[in-house]
Amino acid sequence: MANDAALRSSLVWLAAIIVCVGAYTYSFKKMLATYVFGMFAIAGVLLPDWDFFDRHFSQWGSLVTLDDANSASAQRSIWTRLSAASIREREMRLLTHNMLSSNIKGVTSGFPLRLEVEKVVEKQVDFNADFLKNMFVKIEWKALVDASRAMGYADLPDQTEPSMLDSEEFLKKFHHALLELHLEEGALICPETGRRFPVNKGIPNMLLHEDEV
Known part of the structure; x- marks a missing residue:
């Protein structure tokens, strides 16, 4: 997460620099580069967690293990007991x-x-x-x-x-x-x-x- 934050910050600063250079030189290529890097910068700012893609898209074909299923079931069971206990109290x-x-x-x-x-x-x-x-x-x-x-x-x-x-x-x-x-x-x-x-x-x-x- 620290590396992601540094990358996003770098993209933002790089886009800002290219915008300034492109505007100063009136260069079409620099303006195009500004657009491309600007899109990356926006993505870097708006995406709260780039690990989201790894968690939700790169593992589509994976199977849920029995341990994972048991763990999830246990967590739901614990939550149910805690909720019931809080109501009874x-x-x-x-x-x-x-x-x-x-x-x-x-x-x-x-x-x-x-x-x-x-x-x-x-x-x-x-x-x-x-x-x-x-x-x-x-x-x-x-x-x-x-x-x-x-x-x-x-x-x-x-x-x-x-x-x-x-x-x-x-x-x-x-x-x-x-x-x-x-x-x-x-x-x-x-x-x-x-x-x-x-x-x-x-x-x-x-x-x-x-x-x-």
Whole structure:
């Protein structure tokens, strides 16, 4: 690419010099040379990447290897997973709620955020017992129970014990509350200051004002 840039620059300067010489001497041959080099100079300026021709035209007869195909497929798969993950992260389900807190300056007890519920939607998620068992030890249980009840789901027990993880019935209730209940419209309320963080279309707005940072 550095050589291409130098070549383009040289063509531009050469064309400029020939234009000046041709205009000064009124020479037809020099003017013709000016035209030819001018065309090359324009091509040099306008083409963003001369390697484009090598990449797209000189290899028309080549075959795509299995490794290339697998690599492209893997990249698409990774992009799909990242896109899906980014969408899931924006959804205001109770798994997300259990990890959020108020970070307003001076607040010492910003968790859990209270729920102001206007609209709840249920979205089906594939059941994964291993995931639930791993998440169980990371979840603040009382916060999950209170939040699920605020959203109209009262099937979670107040107290839990590790043996409950062997119960598929319990895991399904846990699964439903944690992953399938979504706060579509409403707000998250800082328990200490009462500050509202609105939730619109399932997306919580946790941005702070200047005086809150």
